[in-house]
Amino acid sequence: MDAYRDAGLGLLGDPTRRAIFELLARRPSSVGELARQLPVSRPAVSQHLRVLKDGGLVVSQADGTRRVYRLNPDGVAALRQWLDRVWDDALTAFQKAVEASSDDFTKEDS
């Protein structure tokens, strides 16, 4: 079970890693560019990128003197992991909202 979690949700379970993943989804970036948009240090960004790369979600490519990171273009695995997290959060949010609205609903009715 834990192994599954590491292989699947674990990679994007960390909020900083998820933020990096979502920034890379919008635009391929270098470590420095990512670090400027996040409240973490460059070494921390590098560390997270290594984990994402090892997990097959991110690939990198030399561009002159810098290294540019992007989502793995065979991106269904990456997309699937991201969507898994999306639906998890969305259904949890839906449950909270619908039950909260139901309290109002019941009060209005009675």
Add this chain to the structure above:
Amino acid sequence: MSNEAMVAPLSGTITVGVPVERAFSVFTESFNTWWPAEYHIGEADVAEAVLEPKEGGRWYERGVDGSECDWGRVLAWEPPHRLVVTWQINGRWEFDPDPAHASEIEVRFSEAGPGQTTVQLEHRHLDRLVEGQALRDGISGGGSWNAILEQFAKAAEAGD
């Protein structure tokens, strides 16, 4: 062809403490009130996420700058039990208008008891989102929803 099953669908189930009609109407008409705003496709922050309540309706986000970004279309509108929408955001985070590249999300609402509704969600045809080649590599298969369901069960029980 076997291509259809190359990427395992995502699925999930939750039970909520409201009747079926209420669950369906909050899920659809009040989509904007519960969708986690951090999940958006456009560059701008989301002002509103909209699911148009009819077959063929649009499913999209409107950014705070007024820009709109499509997510997909409503394929089946069968209140209060069933909803099917497409998700057409590809691996490059772009809307792909080609229906052949559309993944599908089916949501079913069924009565679980008095004032209780089970919501079952399946996101399938994920392989259609890219021009399917070499996709099998690196795909870790299904399973993580099991962990999520355990979390739901715990949260629900703790909530009571």
